[in-house]
Amino acid sequence: MKSKWKWSWFDVLNAFLLSGVVFACLYPFVYMMAVSLSDSAAIASGEVWLWPKGFNLDMYQYVFEDGRVLTGYKNTLIYVILGTAISLLVTALGAYSLSKTKMVMCKPILLLIVFTMFFGGGMIPTFLVVKELGLVNTVWGMVLPGAVSTWNLLIMRTFFLGLPQELEESGKIDGLSEIGIFFRIVLPLSKPVFATIGLYYAVGMWNNFMGPLLYLRDADLQPLQVILRNIVLSGQFTGTDGPIVGDIVIVEDGLKFATIMVSTLPILCVYPFIQKYFVKGALIGSVKG
Helix, strand or coil, X not given: CCXXXXXXXXXXXXXXXXXXXXXXXXXXXXXXXHHHCCCHHHHHCCCCCCCCCCCCCHHHHHHHCCHHHHHHHHHHHHHHHHHHHHHHHHHHHHHHHHCCCXXXXXXXXXXXXXXHHHCCCCHHXXXXXXXXXXXXXCCHHHHCCCCCCHHHHHHHHHHHHCCCHHHHHHHHHCCCCHHHHHHHHHHHHCHXXXXXXXXXXXXXXXXXXXXXXXXXXXXXXXXXXXXXXXXXXXXXXXXXXXXXXXXXXXXXXXXXXXXXXXXXXXXXXXXXXXXXXXXXXXXHCCCCC
C-alpha cells in the first residue's frame, strides 16, 4: 500500500518561505529582461512589469554596436580564462602541499595562511605593492594580486586529505615523484572540486570592478563590469563615434537593464555545464573523509 504524502504546518511554511525567496531572486531578472525588450514609449510610461510591451531589440543593438562593450567583453574573457587557470593551478599546488601533514613546518605555514583570512594589509598597502611590482595598468595586475583565496585553498586541501593514501603509495612504487603523483593521479580524481573552485574564481573575476578601478588606467584594458558600472551610475552611454541607429529612442532604464543582462547572462550559462560537479565538490571539500 502506497503511503500518502502528508503536509505538516512546517512543510507549508517552508514551501511558502522558499517560494518567496525564489520570487525575490528571479523577479529582478525577469523585470530587467522585460524592460530591456520593451518599446521605449512603454518603458517611459511605466507600463512594463513582467512581460515586454512592444517587443524590440533596439537597446541590445545599441549596446552591441558600441565599441567599448565589445572591448570590455574581450578583456573580461581574457581575465576570466587566464585568472581562473592561474588561480586553480596555484591553489591546487598549495593545497596539495599542505595536505601532506608530515611536511616540515606544515602547521605553522597553515596557521599563517589562515591568519590572512582575518587580517590584511588594506587597500593602500596592497596598491603600493602592486605598483612597485610593475603590475599597474597591465593584464597581470588583474589576475595575480587575488590569485589565491584562502577559503578555496582550505576547501581544496580538505578534499585532498580525503583521497586514499594507497593511490599515492602505488604511484611511488611505480617511480612517480610528488609532481608526477599530483598531475597523473590526484588531478584526474579532482574534477568535482576543480569545477567548484573554478566556478568561484571565474564568477569573482567576472564580477570584479574594484580591481580594475585601482589598477587599470588604460580604457582599452577595462573589463565589461567597469563599463557597466559607468553606464549604470552615470545613466549615459557615451564614447560612441556617432549615432548607432538613427531611429532608436534611447531610454535610460532600458539601456541600463540591457547592459546588465548582456553582462550577466554569459556567466549564468556556465552553471548548467558544471552543475553535476558542483554539489559533490562542495560537500566533499567541506568534510574530511
